[in-house]
Amino acid sequence: AAGVIQSPRHLIKEKRETATLKCYPIPRHDTVYWYQQGPGQDPQFLISFYEKMQSDKGSIPDRFSAQQFSDYHSELNMSSLELGDSALYFCASSPSRDNYEQYFGPGTRLTVT
Amino acid sequence: GENVEQHPSTLSVQEGDSAVIKCTYSDSASNYFPWYKQELGKRPQLIIDIRSNVGEKKDQRIAVTLNKTAKHFSLHITETQPEDSAVYFCAATFHTDKLIFGTGTRLQVFP
Numbered sequence: 001a002a003g004v005i006q007s008p009r010h011l012i013k014e015k016r017e018t019a020t021l022k023c024y025p026i027p028r029h030d031t032v033y034w035y036q037q038g039p040g041q042d043p044q045f046l047i048s049f050y051e052k053m054q055s056d057k058g059s060i061p062d063r064f065s066a067q068q069f070s071d072y073h074s075e076l077n078m079s080s081l082e083l084g085d086s087a088l089y090f091c092a093s094s095p096s097r098d099n100y101e102q103y104f105g106p107g108t109r110l111t112v113t
Numbered sequence: 114g115e116n117v118e119q120h121p122s123t124l125s126v127q128e129g130d131s132a133v134i135k136c137t138y139s140d141s142a143s144n145y146f147p148w149y150k151q152e153l154g155k156r157p158q159l160i161i162d163i164r165s166n167v168g169e170k171k172d173q174r175i176a177v178t179l180n181k182t183a184k185h186f187s188l189h190i191t192e193t194q195p196e197d198s199a200v201y202f203c204a205a206t207f208h209t210d211k212l213i214f215g216t217g218t219r220l221q222v223f224p
Contacts, residue, residue, distance in 0.1 A: 031210070042214035042217050043212070043214050045211040056210070056211050098210075100162075101147070104158070
C-alpha cells in the first residue's frame, strides 16, 4: 500500500539559512499534519491542512510557514534557521478530519550547524 | 489544558511476559486515543486506536482499554517478543484532530 512520502530524508543547513521540506500524502487523503520531534521527545504538532486550507496551528514559530497545494502535497518552509530547529520533522496524512487516524511519513532529519 | 501523561517511562520485561503502559488525559471531551510504536530513527507507526464510544479493543497480542470516567487508557501487549522493543507513544485528540502525545515509554523485551 502507498505510504506518505517525505523529501528530503536528510538535510544539513547552517544557521540563518532556509529549508523547504516536502510531503506527499497517501492518495485520497485530504488532511495533512506536520509534527516536530526533538531527540528523546514526543512529536509536537506544528500545523495542519484540510482541503488545501490551514485547519489548525500549534507551536509553530513565525519563521516557519506551510501550505498545501492543489495536488494535496504540502511544503514546510523554514527560514532563519536556529540550532534548536534541529529535529525530525514528520508529515502525517489522514483520510479525513473526522476519521482522526494519522499515518506518518518516514520523516526529514534536519541538522542545523 | 491539553495534556497526556504516560507511565512508565521505561519498562523491561522478559520475553513471553505481558507489558502494560498507562496514559491519562486532561479533557473529558477527548474522543480518539491512538497508540504508536516508534523504533529508533523511524516513523511513529499506528498500532491500535480506540474511540470514546468503546471500552476495549483487541488486535492479536495487542489490546487497548479505555476508562472514560477516570480519563485513562492503557496498552496491553501479551506474549512479548524481542521485536516489540521500541518506544511506545499514546496520544489523544482534544476538540480538534491534532494529536497530543504522551512522553513515551521505552519498552525492552529481553530474550
